[in-house]
Amino acid sequence: MDDFEGIFDIIILGTGLTESIATAALSKAGFTAAVFEQYGPSWVRAQLSAPSSGNSCAAAPPRPARVFYEKNKLYYGFTNFSAHPVNGKEYPTSEHLFQTFKFMYSRPAIAEEIRTISEFSRDVFRQAGVYKVKQHPNWLKMNIEKMDIVIWHKIGEHEDLKKELLGTGDAELVEDSAEDTFWGIGKNQQGRNELERRWRD
Known part of the structure; x- marks a missing residue:
């Protein structure tokens, strides 16, 4: 996971409800966030959330x-x-x-x-x-x-x-x-x- 430091504005660990809401909010605020989930002792990138400015990689808004x-x-x-x-x-x-x-x-x-x-x-x-x-x-x-x-x-x-x-x-x-x-x-x-x-x- 150290390889990604400096590439993204924010690195989020976990894919639960709280993390999903935080990712969407950061994307809306213009940050690029990488979301990682844990598999055994390792963290694997599960999602990339780009700034929500029309970019095709932007994360879909979470359900209310x-x-x-x-x-x-x-x-x-x-x-x-x-x-x-x-x-x-x-x-x-x-x-x-x-x-x-x-x-x-x-x-x-x-x-x-x-x-x-x-x-x-x-x-x-x-x-x-x-x-x-x-x-x-x-x-x-x-x-x-x-x-x-x-x-x-x-x-x-x-x-x-x-x-x-x-x-x-x-x-x-x-x-x-x-x-x-x-x-x-x-x-x-x-x-x-x-x-x-x-x-x-």
Whole structure:
């Protein structure tokens, strides 16, 4: 990578969301940036971003982002923790249904305990964690399918969420959870952000 020093204005290490936004901003400001990603012990150039002045090598602008996770802020309804009951109010939040799915087919008594233990989604999340060793043995192969069902109910039963989703256009939905690197982006913002795919599919 030392061979490129002096050739580019900026060298960026990493290809995550933060790095992509920074690269686009630098390009717009007139800088030439080289983006490298790591393969084992080596850094390999993954992208060249030229100044965005009509140059054919200019990077395409990143998708706008709609960040959500904090309660009482815009797009909080896209989290499972929002107070949107599903399945005819049988489940006080979509988190109730999602956590219940972990036990519904193998431990129905636990599933019912989780569904009814509290109206608050965080309580349900914690209680499901208590029984983690008893969840369905194939849960990690089922969880995406079950999340699809959860979101199908949520959109179908709440017109406000459907309108809010349509209003985001083609923006990227980003669950800004520091703890979750699967459904969200995690603390280092490199997570899978799988929840966005579920809302978009």
